Every structure is written in C-alpha cells, then in structure tokens.
Amino acid sequence: MVHIIPLSVRQRRRDTGNATAYADAPPAGGASPPLDSYWQAVAQHYERRQAQQQAFDTEIAARRLNGEIARTEAEAVANAPSDGAGLHDAVYGQVNPHTGQVVKTGQFDTLFDSFVKQTPPEVGAGLAGRKEALRDAGSTRMAMQQLQRRKQYEQDQWFKVEVAELNTIAQSDPNDTVAFDATRQTGLDLLAKMNLDPQIRLQAEAAWRASTAKARMQALIVQDPRRAAEMLSAIPVASDGMGETVRMQLGTARQGEQAAAKGQKAPDETVAQAFGEATSPDGETAMPLDALTYLKPGDIAALKDQANNATAAQLIGAKARVMLAEQNAPAVIAATGKYPEEQPTAQDFVNVYGADEGSNRFEQFRITTDVAKTYSDMYPLSNQVIHAELRDLEPGPGGSPEERERYEVKAGAAQLIMAARDADPVAYVSQLFRGKAPDWSKVKTPEDFHAAIAWAGTAQQQLGFNKRLPLPWTVVDREAAKYIDPSKPFNQRFAELSSIVLAVRDRRARREISKQISMVAEARWRARAAQDPSITPELLEAQVAALKNGLAWIGEHPAQAQYSTMSWLQQPAIAFGDIGRTIAKGATAGGADKLVAKLAPSGSGESYEERLSREQAETEDAEDRAGWAGWAGEALGAGLSGYGVAQGLFGLLGRVGIGAAAEGGGLAGFGTRTAVGAATGGAYGGAYAYNTDESIPEGVLSGAFWGAGGSVLAEGLSAIGRRVAVKLLGGSNGSAAKRSNVASELSESRVIDEATAATNSDSNAAQAKGSEAPFSAKNEGPKISDQDDLKLVPTERSKTNRTLKREWEILYGREWPKDPKTGRDMELSHEKPLADEGLDHVSNVWPRTKEDHVRRHKEAKDFPRWAKRARKKNRGDKL
Numbered sequence: 001m002v003h004i005i006p007l008s009v010r011q012r013r014r015d016t017g018n019a020t021a022y023a024d025a026p027p028a029g030g031a032s033p034p035l036d037s038y039w040q041a042v043a044q045h046y047e048r049r050q051a052q053q054q055a056f057d058t059e060i061a062a063r064r065l066n067g068e069i070a071r072t073e074a075e076a077v078a079n080a081p082s083d084g085a086g087l088h089d090a091v092y093g094q095v096n097p098h099t100g101q102v103v104k105t106g107q108f109d110t111l112f113d114s115f116v117k118q119t120p121p122e123v124g125a126g127l128a129g130r131k132e133a134l135r136d137a138g139s140t141r142m143a144m145q146q147l148q149r150r151k152q153y154e155q156d157q158w159f160k161v162e163v164a165e166l167n168t169i170a171q172s173d174p175n176d177t178v179a180f181d182a183t184r185q186t187g188l189d190l191l192a193k194m195n196l197d198p199q200i201r202l203q204a205e206a207a208w209r210a211s212t213a214k215a216r217m218q219a220l221i222v223q224d225p226r227r228a229a230e231m232l233s234a235i236p237v238a239s240d241g242m243g244e245t246v247r248m249q250l251g252t253a254r255q256g257e258q259a260a261a262k263g264q265k266a267p268d269e270t271v272a273q274a275f276g277e278a279t280s281p282d283g284e285t286a287m288p289l290d291a292l293t294y295l296k297p298g299d300i301a302a303l304k305d306q307a308n309n310a311t312a313a314q315l316i317g318a319k320a321r322v323m324l325a326e327q328n329a330p331a332v333i334a335a336t337g338k339y340p341e342e343q344p345t346a347q348d349f350v351n352v353y354g355a356d357e358g359s360n361r362f363e364q365f366r367i368t369t370d371v372a373k374t375y376s377d378m379y380p381l382s383n384q385v386i387h388a389e390l391r392d393l394e395p396g397p398g399g400s401p402e403e404r405e406r407y408e409v410k411a412g413a414a415q416l417i418m419a420a421r422d423a424d425p426v427a428y429v430s431q432l433f434r435g436k437a438p439d440w441s442k443v444k445t446p447e448d449f450h451a452a453i454a455w456a457g458t459a460q461q462q463l464g465f466n467k468r469l470p471l472p473w474t475v476v477d478r479e480a481a482k483y484i485d486p487s488k489p490f491n492q493r494f495a496e497l498s499s500i501v502l503a504v505r506d507r508r509a510r511r512e513i514s515k516q517i518s519m520v521a522e523a524r525w526r527a528r529a530a531q532d533p534s535i536t537p538e539l540l541e542a543q544v545a546a547l548k549n550g551l552a553w554i555g556e557h558p559a560q561a562q563y564s565t566m567s568w569l570q571q572p573a574i575a576f577g578d579i580g581r582t583i584a585k586g587a588t589a590g591g592a593d594k595l596v597a598k599l600a601p602s603g604s605g606e607s608y609e610e611r612l613s614r615e616q617a618e619t620e621d622a623e624d625r626a627g628w629a630g631w632a633g634e635a636l637g638a639g640l641s642g643y644g645v646a647q648g649l650f651g652l653l654g655r656v657g658i659g660a661a662a663e664g665g666g667l668a669g670f671g672t673r674t675a676v677g678a679a680t681g682g683a684y685g686g687a688y689a690y691n692t693d694e695s696i697p698e699g700v701l702s703g704a705f706w707g708a709g710g711s712v713l714a715e716g717l718s719a720i721g722r723r724v725a726v727k728l729l730g731g732s733n734g735s736a737a738k739r740s741n742v743a744s745e746l747s748e749s750r751v752i753d754e755a756t757a758a759t760n761s762d763s764n765a766a767q768a769k770g771s772e773a774p775f776s777a778k779n780e781g782p783k784i785s786d787q788d789d790l791k792l793v794p795t796e797r798s799k800t801n802r803t804l805k806r807e808w809e810i811l812y813g814r815e816w817p818k819d820p821k822t823g824r825d826m827e828l829s830h831e832k833p834l835a836d837e838g839l840d841h842v843s844n845v846w847p848r849t850k851e852d853h854v855r856r857h858k859e860a861k862d863f864p865r866w867a868k869r870a871r872k873k874n875r876g877d878k879l
Contacts, residue, residue, distance in 0.1 A: 058126035065115050065127065069138060072107050077145055082156075084149030088142040092135055100132075108138060154194045161190055162208070166215040174220035184212045209294040217295070217303050225310035232304045318348040326365055333372035334379075334416075343369070367409065374413035380432055383421075383464035386414050421465055426472040429459035440475050446503030453504050453513075454823040461817055470509040471516055480520035484528075484547070491565050494550070498562035501554050505617060505823045514555025518548050559624035575629075578622035582630040585619060586637025593619055609850065613822055799840055801828045807842040817847050827853045835866050 073091055080087040093106030102109065112131055116124045165183050172179055187208045191201060220228040295303070322344040329339045349365070350358035378386055393410050395403040421428050430437035437459075438452040453470045460468045471479075479500070483493050497517070501510050522544055529535045529543075554561045563574060584592040597612035606614075623630045799807075805816045805828060819826050826847035832838030848856065857863060 054122050054126070057120070058123050061115075061119050061123050061127060062130060065112070065134075068111055068115060069108065069134065072111055073138065073142065073145075076107065076142075077149075080146075080149065082149070083153040084146040087146040087149065088139065091142050092139040095135070095139075108135060151195060158190065158194065162187065162211065166211055169212055169215040170219045170222075172219065174216050174223060180212070180216055184209065187212070206294070210296050210299065213294045214299050214303065218306070221303070221307045221310050225307045225314055229304065229307035229311055232300060232307055315351060318344065319352045322348050322352045326361070329365075330368045330372040333369055334375045337373065337376040339369070367405075370409045371412045371416070374409055375416055378410075378413055378417050382462070383418075383466065386417060390414055418466075421463075422467045424473050425460050425465050425467060425469050426456045427474070429456060429463065430472060432463075433459060440472055443475065446499045449500045450503040450505070450823060451821075453506075453509055454818060455820045457506065457509065457818060458820040461814070464814075468512075469516060470504065470506075470512050473516070473520070476516045476520050480517045480524055483517060483551075484521050484525055494554075495562060495565035497551075498554050498558050498565065502558035502562055502621065505620075506818065510558060511555040514551045518551040521547060521551065557624050557627075559621040560627065563625045574625065578626040578630060579633045581619050581622040582626055582633035583637035586634035586639075589638070610822075613824055804828055804840075804842055804845050805847075808845060808847070811842050819849050821849070829853050829856065833857075833862060835862070835869075 076087060076091045080090070089104065089106060091106050092108045093102060094104040095101065096103050112127075112134070116127050119127065165187055169180060169183055172183075174180075188205060191204050191208060194201070194204075196204060217228060217232070220231070321342065325339070325341070325344050329341075329343065333339050344362075344365075346359070346362045349362035352358060353361055378389075381389075390407075390411060393403075393407050395407055399407075430440065436455075438448070438455060440452065443449055443452045456470060456472075457468065479497065482488075483497055485493065501513055504510050504513065525544060525547060526540065529540045535543075550561075563571065566574065581592070588595060593612060593615040596615050597608055600611050623634075626633065805825065809816055817826050818824060827850050829846050829848040829852075830838045830840070831844050831846055834840060838844050
C-alpha cells in the first residue's frame, strides 16, 4: 500500500542526528512538544487520507475476489451433473444453521483463504469481515442455480417421456383402452412426482390428457380414417380446458337420459359405436370419455380435417392399389412367387366397386393370384411330377368344393406351364436355370452354339418336355434377320449359317434349327415383301420356296451346304480328303477313326475320347459332303478288304477239299460261293459294328445277309453290297435309326430272351435264335417276365453298348441322354460292375457322364481292387 506524506511535514521533521541546536529548542532526542493546531489538522488529514486509501484498496481487492468467486461458480455450474445435484455444497459447503459454524468447506473457502493471504495485512483484515456476507450471497445464488437446474432436468426428462409415451399411443391399437389408460396414467404419475406449483401441475396434467387423446385419435385416423371422422363429428367440443370438460360430462348424463326417453342414442353410445365398443347398462362406455373430450377445440378441428383427408387418400390409394394389383399382381407372383406391394383386401374392392361387384371382383382376383402362386411353385417341376400332382389332387365324385377349387387352380396353373414350355422351351429352361444357362446374347460362334444347344437339350430332357427345340425364339429371330439381310453377300450368309448348324452334331437338332429359322425368315420375308409393290404373289411364293429349300438343305446336309460356298481352289482338296476318309473307313470296317485317335500324338492336351469325337465328326462331315461318292468310296474300301478276306477263305477251304467245289460251276459251286460270301460279309459286318459301337450280332446278321445276296448280283462284291444296302436305308446314322425303330417294336421280354439265349452252351443254336428274332415273331423263345429270376442273365459282356442303350430307351420311354459338354451320348455305366458279377442287362445300366462314371469307380475303389484281382489271377495262371 502506497502512503503519501505531506511535504511540509516531511521538511519539518526533527533531525535526531548532528543537528544544530537552537537556544529555545529541547536537546536532541528529547520529547517533542505537543503540536499546535495546524499540525494536528495536518495529521488528521493524513489519517483520513490513509483510511480512504485503505478502503479503496480493499474495495478493489473485493472486486477481484468477487470475480474469482464468479469464475469458480461458473466452472462449478458447467461441470455439475444435468440435475444439478451437489452444486451448492461443492462451492459453498455446508453451515450449521443453529451455530453458524462451517461443517463442510467448499471451493469458496479455499478460494477466499488463498486470496486473503496474498493481500496486504491492512487489506486482508477488511476482506475477512466480508467472508460470511459473501458466503450467504453466493450460497443463495448456488441454491437457486441448483434448483433451476433440477427443474430444467425434470422438464427435459418429462419431454422425453412425453414423446416416448405419445409415440407408444400412436403406434398402438386405438381400441385398446386398457393399454391407453396405462400409458396415460404413467405420465400423470410422473407429473405428480415433479416439483411443480399446484396450478402449473393442473395445467400440465390437462395438457397431457389432451396430448394423449390427440395421439390416440391420430392412431385411429391411420387405422380407420372414416371411423375417426365419424367419431370426431360425434364428440362435443370443450372450449376452456378441464373445467368445461367436467361440465360437459355432467351434461352428457342428462342428454343420455333424454335420449333414452326418446329412444335415441346418447353421445356416449355414439362414441362407443364409432369405436366399436359396447356400452355398459348405466350408459358409460368401456373407454372413458375424457380420452376424447380432453381434446382442445383447435385439435378437434385439425383432426377432423386430417381424418377427412386421410379418408379421401385412403379411397384413392385403395382404388389405385386395387387396379394395380388386378393388373400386375398375377404376373409378378407368377414370376417371383410373391407380390412386393400390399395386396388389396376385400373391403378395398368393396370401397372401389361397390358391394356386389367388389365381392365378385375380389373372388376373381383371389383365384387368379392363387393360380399365379401355384404357377410359380410348379415352374421348376418336371412334366412327370406335374402330371403326378394333378392325378393325386383330382377330387373324387364326393369331393368338397374346396378340393375342387384346389384342383382347378392346380390344373389351370399346369395348363399355363405346359403352354409356356411348348411356346419357347429353351427360353423357359434358360429362365429356370438362370445361373447355369448360357447367355444367348453372347452366343455368336459355331462352338458357342454347339455348347449352348447341347445344354438346352439336356435341360429340356431333364424336365421331360413334350416339345423340345434347340434355340430360343429370340436367337432364332436374330439369326433369321441376319440370314435374309441383303446388306451382306448371300454366299457369306449361307456359309455362316451352315457353319452354325454344322457345329451341332445332333441331326434332329440340326433339322429343328433349320425349321425354326425357316419359319421366322419366311415371316420376315413376307412382311418385307408386303412393303414392296413390285413383288407379285407368284414371285413371292417362288422366293419363299427357294428360301425354305435352302434352309432345309442346311438342316439336312450342313457340310454339303458349307462346301458349296467354298472357292473352286478349296473344293478339290476337301473332296480328295473326304474320299480318302470314306475309303479308309470302309477298308478298316469303320475303325479308321479309332485308329487315328489312338495313333495321334497327345501333345495337344486332348484325351483319346476327345480326339475320337473330333475324328468321328470329321468323318461324318466328309460323308455328308461326298454324298453318293462317299458311299462308293466306303464301299470300295470295304470291297477291297472284303475281297482279300474272301480270297484267304477260299484258300483255307481248298485245303479241306471245299475250295474246288467253290471254284466249280453248277448249283453246288454257286451255293458254296454264296456261303463263303455270307461268311465273309458276316465277318466284315461284325467288325464294322464293333468299330462303330453298333450291335455286333445285328452287324454279323446284316453283313451275312448282304454278303450272300451279293453273290447273286456279282460274286466277290459281298462287302460292297452290304455297305450300299446300309446306305440305302439311310446311311450309318440312318441305319442305326432304322434298326432302333425295329428294335423298339420288340417287347422287353424279347430283349431278356436274347440275353438268356446268349447263355446257352450251344453257340450255334444261340446265333440261330438271335438271327431269327428281328425278322420272325414265331420263333421267339420262352419269355421271361419282370417277376422271373434274372440270375439266368449273363454276368459277362453279351451285348454291345448300343444294344443296351436301345433297350434302356424302350424301357424308360425316352432317348439316351447326351453329355452337355461334348454333345455326344453319355457313357453306359453298369451300376453293379460286371467284374463284381453284375448283370449285362438293361436293369443294371444307367447313363452317366465320363467324369461321373470314373468318379463312381474311384469312390468304390474299383480300379485298385480289380488290378489286385488281375495280379492274383495272373499268378495263378503262371502256376
């Protein structure tokens, strides 16, 4: 603290040191005489000035202290919990109200004591006297802060509870009075526990009742806006809150008595009827009226508008929903199995179309959607399963209407399924097996078409389709448009389509492709001609005939068709190679392809089966291109090899004395040469059947027949006669088809007779019996039925794969399936291997892919077991 001393006083201070002594002055260090009045006035002035300065400094310090206290209080408020708990005690502690003694110190005590210590003593003394006054003032402030914070906390919590409970009411059933009362009472109980003034509490309770009534009415508007509008029109309006409501309720009882006397409904009954609730005998509804009558007048008007708007929107939405569902629901359900939107109810139909028409339309809609759902459920089923379900579901004469309806729904869906499968079977299976089906939009190359068509055929066969096609109609339309596109040279279009058809190895599929494209191309051609007046009907028919003939040629002989588009430089080399192939096939009795496949190097990564399949396909194409020249070349090769065999056989017979007879003339010589020709032809036919996987007994029989007949026409040409006769029956594939048709007329018991006859010890008798079977039904052996013992069937190979395949087709009534990867026949698997005493009979075979066939044997560990058995047998033979 700075003290200002008057200058005059400081100048007149006595010097107690070596000062000059005056005569009238007391000695140095002696007592000072009393000051005169002037100096007394100066001293008093100094004391007053000093007191003012001290008071000023104390006030300044007090202000700094108040600032520190305010900052401490602000920090305490900011860090206090949301409900303000402990805020006062944290700052000002606790004081005993009786003694005024501090029981618990707070931040104020710490701050005050620290501040006083840092001030001068004369200032600290002045501040110390203010401590309790500051405590009292600050304690009041903190108490108010804590109370205000608690009140705000309760308001915030109440707001959260109010929002949650109102949401609960809005989402609950508005007709559930018990739940509504419980929710409303929860809010009232919470309000009772809040620190509110009585008047404010009453206002809060009235507002809560109004809010709950409004939320309940809004829930009813969502559920049934028409009913809500009727109820809002029936309830009285309270104008001044709870007091008016009480008076209105009292008046309601009198209105109820008057209405009962007149036979009319009381307001309570009107409200109860709107809510669908029954009234009690004393006229009170099960739902308290204040749930509705606590609504504010403004809320009632707003809710009426909301209910009316919702009613209109509901009618519009119901109409739109009904019309959209009638239009889209069946198709969507049929495609996906369900309708993603909300299905209209019977009441929706009545609201839109009226009572009578709405009921009829809803019934029709229900049945239609049932058919669509059944259609979706039946979509992946095979034809056999669908027919079986219809047979099982067909009601008897005494069937109920419900059973009859279920059957009719199922039958209608089945009819749609069959119609869709017949209309576009390939698109059907592609849609069904979407993840495995080829992307037809990307099928461009011949190889792509080969793989895609093979897959489509297998898929249709798996589902047992009655009508099977190789291509979907969208692809047919694309290819037909390309085929008749005049912007490209015809030779190019013809070659491209021939290449696609040629890549498909199945002859039936080839013909179907050409038929499909021919049908669409003709339609497109006629549509184009209709826009060209220069095309006369005669010219159009000629053009269409040429178009159809060209496509039919591609379907029957795609290799020939493709050959015709080659240049004259390419054709001689192709023709020379084709004749060489056919001669080699005839000379090797059909074994040329197998020989080439075995001798070809395996460095390309192809397996033997793949090389054989490729060679056989090229040979088939060569035969197709060569036509009759190919047949002659094959016959020439067969004749050359057959002539050598015959010469050798004549030399062998000469050693036993028969050769002379054969060389001699007359009837005996002719008969001998005929017998030799038959034997030679039979040997060649058996070899050919073995190399081409045909029936060896039938091959021997056919070869012997044509070999003997060839002696009549020209001796020494038995093999040529056989091959030409086979070609006259339709080529190699046609001959197989012919024999397949003949075999299909035989019964299953006859097939078993063949197998049984093969076990006879007399081989000659067995051959005679087998040779007579295709031609004479009178010479049939005793038949073995399905119930007979099949132990007579041999466990060694007695039939070729082709024979067993044909018997399997007869037994199961369908074609032997194709391998989807190669497009060729699946492998024939003996379910119980022949090496394990399995039967070489149709009852023991099943079609399998090569991978499945090999995997089955590997899983059964057949290969190591058979190898071990073979080693033991070899050791036994050596011993």
